[in-house]
Amino acid sequence: MNCRFKQLREEVEAELHKIFDAHAGAPPRLLEAMKYSTFAGGKRLRPMLVTASAEAVGGNSAKTITTAAAIELIHTYTLIHDDLPAMDNDELRRGIPTNHKKFGEATAILAGDALLTLAFESLASPGPSGHNPPPEIKVRVIDIVAKSVGAAGTVGGQEVDLEYEGKEGDIEKLEYIHTRKTGAMIRAAVEAGGIIGGGSDGDIAALVSYGLKIGHAFQIIDDILDVTCATEQLGKDAGSDEGNLKMTYPALIGLDESKKLADKLIREAIESLAPLKGDTATLAAIAEYIGERKH
Amino acid sequence: MNCRFKQLREEVEAELHKIFDAHAGAPPRLLEAMKYSTFAGGKRLRPMLVTASAEAVGGNSAKTITTAAAIELIHTYTLIHDDLPAMDNDELRRGIPTNHKKFGEATAILAGDALLTLAFESLASPGPSGHNPPPEIKVRVIDIVAKSVGAAGTVGGQEVDLEYEGKEGDIEKLEYIHTRKTGAMIRAAVEAGGIIGGGSDGDIAALVSYGLKIGHAFQIIDDILDVTCATEQLGKDAGSDEGNLKMTYPALIGLDESKKLADKLIREAIESLAPLKGDTATLAAIAEYIGERKH
Numbered sequence: 001m002n003c004r005f006k007q008l009r010e011e012v013e014a015e016l017h018k019i020f021d022a023h024a025g026a027p028p029r030l031l032e033a034m035k036y037s038t039f040a041g042g043k044r045l046r047p048m049l050v051t052a053s054a055e056a057v058g059g060n061s062a063k064t065i066t067t068a069a070a071i072e073l074i075h076t077y078t079l080i081h082d083d084l085p086a087m088d089n090d091e092l093r094r095g096i097p098t099n100h101k102k103f104g105e106a107t108a109i110l111a112g113d114a115l116l117t118l119a120f121e122s123l124a125s126p127g128p129s130g131h132n133p134p135p136e137i138k139v140r141v142i143d144i145v146a147k148s149v150g151a152a153g154t155v156g157g158q159e160v161d162l163e164y165e166g167k168e169g170d171i172e173k174l175e176y177i178h179t180r181k182t183g184a185m186i187r188a189a190v191e192a193g194g195i196i197g198g199g200s201d202g203d204i205a206a207l208v209s210y211g212l213k214i215g216h217a218f219q220i221i222d223d224i225l226d227v228t229c230a231t232e233q234l235g236k237d238a239g240s241d242e243g244n245l246k247m248t249y250p251a252l253i254g255l256d257e258s259k260k261l262a263d264k265l266i267r268e269a270i271e272s273l274a275p276l277k278g279d280t281a282t283l284a285a286i287a288e289y290i291g292e293r294k295h
Numbered sequence: 296m297n298c299r300f301k302q303l304r305e306e307v308e309a310e311l312h313k314i315f316d317a318h319a320g321a322p323p324r325l326l327e328a329m330k331y332s333t334f335a336g337g338k339r340l341r342p343m344l345v346t347a348s349a350e351a352v353g354g355n356s357a358k359t360i361t362t363a364a365a366i367e368l369i370h371t372y373t374l375i376h377d378d379l380p381a382m383d384n385d386e387l388r389r390g391i392p393t394n395h396k397k398f399g400e401a402t403a404i405l406a407g408d409a410l411l412t413l414a415f416e417s418l419a420s421p422g423p424s425g426h427n428p429p430p431e432i433k434v435r436v437i438d439i440v441a442k443s444v445g446a447a448g449t450v451g452g453q454e455v456d457l458e459y460e461g462k463e464g465d466i467e468k469l470e471y472i473h474t475r476k477t478g479a480m481i482r483a484a485v486e487a488g489g490i491i492g493g494g495s496d497g498d499i500a501a502l503v504s505y506g507l508k509i510g511h512a513f514q515i516i517d518d519i520l521d522v523t524c525a526t527e528q529l530g531k532d533a534g535s536d537e538g539n540l541k542m543t544y545p546a547l548i549g550l551d552e553s554k555k556l557a558d559k560l561i562r563e564a565i566e567s568l569a570p571l572k573g574d575t576a577t578l579a580a581i582a583e584y585i586g587e588r589k590h
Contacts, residue, residue, distance in 0.1 A: 031446060109382070116408065159324065159325040
């Protein structure tokens, strides 16, 4: 973990706090539930991708901070809803009780709904830091983010994941699910950063290639961790995907092949950054960090 | 029900179909669940308010159609999530099984999530009909809508409503809940229509006054209907609010006083339209229609 990561993470945390401070009028228990999961020790990977992507196209990364925070709010909402009893039924997340275990199902559903809504408000509004992209950029980013996390993206991936629970699957179905569940939001993060940073269509294409590859690698490594780690190390129910009979990369192509595929994707992701004229060091470091998680 | 209502409703339905047709790539079962509740025979009151508000400020109402449809998608999502077992636990809505009774809890939660997301996509994107407001107007509308339906609006109202379930309440708490649960989205609908229609700040203030009053009347009348109608007439569990020991206007101020208050609010709502220079006939008719529901 390098210093730039730490700095970016602190900037995102500060922006998230400012966003919540500007909504202190909401019902206290709902707000508490929203903050509980938002500040539960996430890696802030997606917001870092937004900011680092603006840097990579030579843009002003400070302008992305509200968008970066909004992406993290959406990520948090997906975790809360995915953990619900009707979904993956997880009791632990990042070493602490899941939102519905702490606040009850109703409030957990509402906290997720409110975080998703707050994200779109943050993408549209001037934002608490005043780093305010022009309206035509905002509208483009909102469109991309909404497409990525909706029925054809994150939500659709979760639906198909649940439909295949306990059923025989193949690598094609697994990739269909992951492209949507994990990949879509990572892709949206790099696109949003690239657009706010003023990147060309070619720049955005390079960022999307990078994003798809690290997203793919991320999910393979998540699957690898799920079979190799004990519960206490991971902070969530180890083997819970296996318990639910989900398709995983190690189950379908074996552990060694999974690791090789992840390494290849990380390498290719870093190669995708070659055409970019800005500072790609942070994006490269994020890719390497994702690759190292598997050890 | 006048001819203008019928025409507006058909335009909204057509736009909703076009929006779904443009998302045919989403998982079929998820899409089916989203459409099931969207086309379950809603009155399309909120989208009609968007379009009629643009007319009332002398604007081009055709430009509001995608925004109007988006507001209906958000309304549909709130109904699906409110009906869930963890929330109001309703089995019937508009005479047919609620979304989770038909598709299961997981898909119902995801269908709601996807409808909310699709709404924001629709507010940001060019829209299937090409009636595309300029980006600075879109961003303003998205900000207003998101604030209205988030933690300080609709979602917050539902949270506090659930927190007070089975507890003694007073008229102040009841109005706190309804201002947020029902009023906020109606207010957003008229504001969005007024802004897209090119209304002045004074026009928007008149529309907001109208919106708050019909929203208030709407909820009082909903409470009245809940105690006076049989299950088959209403198409949802009659007395279900009472069964959950919720606060209602008839319970707190009596049936007669509730009716008088609703009539007064409808009258005042129509009076609020006086300063507007455009065609306010449809807004006035909507207010009267809401008032007549109580008989």
